Each structure stands twice: as structure tokens, then as C-alpha cells.
């Protein structure tokens with residue numbers, strides 16, 4: 663199914679022009695834009711117009727892979743390269759079968775891995791973890807971030823050399839609030855899809871339109887889509903009224919989990935290793951949640967990590983404390 667780029671604003675025209683240009687070249691691409699602006703759809707369109715279109719499109723979100731595992735997930739590993747490497751494994755990049763790899767949230771991987779990505783982009787070669795030889799790979803790379811690259815470079819989360827390597831084919835996708843004239847087209851499309859799905863047509867009242875056009879959509883197109891779906895379901899009749907329209911609830915779940923785990927340590931006396939570290943390694947907790955837990959703790963301890971370590975029942979000795987600090991550093995959780 664082709665996901666067409668919707669929008670009639672000048673910036674949407676520019677997005678389409680960029681896609682057309684980028685699809686003719688096999689160079690790395692950088693997409694910048696807030697969450698939900700359509701970075702992945704743009705990447706998908708570039709791939710599907712390129713000479714690699716019959717090969718796979720492989721999205722990889724670097725924020726969802728824990729730091730220590732990221733290199734082997736992407737590049738693969740030799741059997742025995744580390745404790746859990748029971749078998750030899752090819753990584754996502756070698757597995758992409760000559761297609762396009764979409765690396766999302768590039769500032770969320772270590773600087774060391776970024777250096778390896780740079781090498782991969784420059785020479786199209788990689789080394790599996792634990793191996794000594796380089797392997798050639800046939801793939802096209804599209805990278806994305808929802809952060810401001812220059813700021814990330816300053817703060818040490820993005821390598822300057824990697825940024826300048828991908829800076830050539832770069833597109834900044836504006837937020838939806840900066841191209842409000844696109845909103846009606848999106849709404850029409852979403853209502854049309856709902857009509858087909860539910861076999862019932864619903865329209866927005868003029869007051870409902872006003873309410874939507876006033877809204878700033880921090881979650882961009884994804885948020886607009888969810889808002890329209892909720893309003894459609896909520897509306898009793900054929901007309902969607904302002905009271906059917908509700909804003910996105912704050913990321914309640916993400917907030918709740920850190921508070922719960924914080925209490926498990928601080929009130930129930932469970933240890934950081936059990937409650938936070940293990941689920942994090944098993945990817946049941948993401949970095950953002952761990953950071954939230956840590957900042958709840960740091961508020962209690964007035965910013966002291968030493969006190970945080972004992973508040974979270976990290977252990978008795980200096981060795982445990984060092985391990986704790988090493989892990990925070992390794993995952994850039996400080």
C-alpha cells in the first residue's frame with residue numbers, strides 16, 4: 663500500500679520535491695522534525711521511489727535498543743563475542759537484503775556506535791562484534807532525529823563528523839502548527855478512512871472545525887489522527903461537535919510506571935538492580951522511564967548520587983556504588 667504524502671502547504675510541496683530528489687540518489691539522508699510530523703512516511707516514500715523499491719524497508723528505532731546491545735543488534739556478532747552471544751548472529755543491517763535502513767532517533771545511541779555508523783555510511787562496510795574482518799553491505803541509509811542536531815552536538819550526544827556526513831541530503835519537516843492549511847486535508851483523509859471502516863459518514867460541525875484549528879498539536883499528524891478517531895467514536899450522531907473533541911492525555915502510563923517503581927524501592931525497600939536495572943536490560947523499561955525514576959530520586963536527595971544509591975537500595979560497598987555510577991554513565995542516564 664502506498665502512503666501518499668498529504669498536504670498542500672508550501673512546505674509539503676518542498677517535502678515532495680525533496681523525496682523526488684533523494685529517491686534518485688543513493689546517498690544517506692537526514693530527516694529532522696518533531697514527533698509525529700511524518701519522518702517515517704517520508705523515509706518510506708523515498709525508499710519506494712528509489713531503485714531499491716523491491717527490496718525491504720527496515721525501520722530501526724535506536725532509542726528502543728539498550729546501549730550495550732545496540733551494536734550487536736545492528737551489526738551482528740561472532741559466537742562467544744560476549745556472555746549472551748551463544749550463536750553467531752547477523753545484524754539488522756546485513757539482514758536488510760539490499761534495501762533501505764531507516765535509523766530513527768540517532769542521538770539515542772552511543773558516540774562510539776555513531777563512529778561505527780559513520781564508517782558504515784562512508785564505506786558501506788561493517789564489522790560484526792567480536793570479528794576482525796570488515797564485511798561489505800549493500801544498503802541505503804536514512805537517519806532521523808526529533809532533536810536539534812547542532813544543539814545535540816554541543817551537548818555531546820551527536821558526533822559532529824557523523825552530522826556533517828549526513829548533512830548533504832537533509833530535510834527539516836515543519837510542525838503541523840506551522841502549516842495549518844494542511845490540517846483540513848488530513849482531517850478529510852482520516853474521516854474518509856473511518857467512513858470506510860465503520861460504513862458511516864460523520865462530518866465536523868463548524869464549531870468543531872474552529873476548535874481543531876485553534877489547537878497547537880504538539881504530537882503533530884499522529885496526534886491529529888488520534889484526535890479525529892476519538893472524536894468520531896465519541897460523536898453520537900452524524901455530526902462531530904466540539905464536545906466530542908478531547909486533547910491527548912498526557913503520557914500517563916510513562917509517568918505512572920516510574921512513580922510506581924520509585925515507591926517500590928523507596929517505600930518497600932526493593933533494590934535498584936531488581937526493580938529498574940533488570941527490566942531495563944530486558945527492555946521492559948525504556949531510558950526515558952529510567953531517567954524519570956532517577957530524577958524522582960535525585961529530587962529527594964538534593965542531587966546527590968551517593969544518597970540516591972542508598973535510597974534505591976543499591977548495595978553496601980563502594981564496589982556496588984561504582985557499578986551503579988558506571989551503569990548510569992554507560993547508558994547516559996545521569
Ligand SMILES: Nc1ncnc2c1ncn2[C@@H]1O[C@H](COP(=O)(O)OP(=O)(O)OP(=O)(O)O)[C@@H](O)[C@H]1O
Nearest residue numbers: 666667668696697698699700701702703808883884
Ligand atoms: N504528510 C503526510 N501524509 C500522510 N500521512 C502522514 C503525513 N505526515 C504524517 N503522516 C501520518 O502521521 C503518522 C505519524 O507519522 P510518522 O510515524 O512518519 O512520524 P514520525 O515523524 O516518524 O514520528 P516519531 O518521531 O514519533 O517517530 C503516521 O500515521 C503517518 O502515516
Ligand SMILES: [Mg+2]
Nearest residue numbers: 698701702766
Ligand atoms: Mg518515527
